[in-house]
Amino acid sequence: GDSVTQMEGPVTLSEEAFLTINCTYTATGYPSLFWYVQYPGEGLQLLLKATKADDKGSNKGFEATYRKETTSFHLEKGSVQVSDSAVYFCALTRSGGSYIPTFGRGTSLIVHP
Amino acid sequence: DAGVTQSPTHLIKTRGQQVTLRCSPKSGHDTVSWYQQALGQGPQFIFQYYEEEERQRGNFPDRFSGHQFPNYSSELNVNALLLGDSALYLCASSPDRGSSGNTIYFGEGSWLTVV
Numbered sequence: 647g648d649s650v651t652q653m654e655g656p657v658t659l660s661e662e663a664f665l666t667i668n669c670t671y672t673a674t675g676y677p678s679l680f681w682y683v684q685y686p687g688e689g690l691q692l693l694l695k696a697t698k699a700d701d702k703g704s705n706k707g708f709e710a711t712y713r714k715e716t717t718s719f720h721l722e723k724g725s726v727q728v729s730d731s732a733v734y735f736c737a738l739t740r741s742g743g744s745y746i747p748t749f750g751r752g753t754s755l756i757v758h759p
Numbered sequence: 760d761a762g763v764t765q766s767p768t769h770l771i772k773t774r775g776q777q778v779t780l781r782c783s784p785k786s787g788h789d790t791v792s793w794y795q796q797a798l799g800q801g802p803q804f805i806f807q808y809y810e811e812e813e814r815q816r817g818n819f820p821d822r823f824s825g826h827q828f829p830n831y832s833s834e835l836n837v838n839a840l841l842l843g844d845s846a847l848y849l850c851a852s853s854p855d856r857g858s859s860g861n862t863i864y865f866g867e868g869s870w871l872t873v874v
Contacts, residue, residue, distance in 0.1 A: 689849055689865040735801055749801035
């Protein structure tokens with residue numbers, strides 16, 4: 647079945663450091679890929695998405711490129727801020743399927759001043 | 760434009776009791792899904808409603824049931840509560856269940872604690 651694997655957290659960084667959170671997936675067909683962010687005590691918010699291979703999703707300084715050859719969708723940001731501290735979830739929805747997203751377990755990011 | 764709204768935000772129930780959680784989808788959305796998010800885990804799909812019918816169901820027991828109303832709002836009911844049902848329950852809506860690239864919008868969630 648479909649699955650999403652994220653690097654384990656927490657990821658702890660100093661402000662202005664470079665961020666990478668790895669995400670790989672297993673799915674048949676051509677899934678759409680998403681990154682969601684969950685701030686403490688809140689629901690999930692869509693951060694960015696990519697719907698086909700080689701697409702790059704970007705938002706708020708975050709980027710992720712849909713790499714079909716490596717089945718990956720790694721999240722990156724060049725300079726993190728304390729306000730980026732949150733839990734980040736990678737997810738996929740499979741084309742031709744039920745369009746119910748499959749989520750990874752989430753990666754906690756802690757940014758220190 | 761109001762997003763997805765859920766109520767209540769927090770509640771505490773005793774083992775064996777029943778609970779009802781409510782959700783209003785984002786304006787223009789007709790598909791509502793419910794998720795359970797245990798502490799430290801990703802959301803787990805419970806079921807999806809479209810046109811007032813349960814269209815898809817995840818791996819949850821029959822104690823979990825739901826309903827969608829003509830105005831697309833939805834309820835999640837859990838009977839015979841267990842301690843393990845303690846979690847954040849998220850409602851999500853989307854405009855069309857038939858597109859994998861559609862953005863799914865989540866509510867803030869309802870925190871359920873079973874004691």
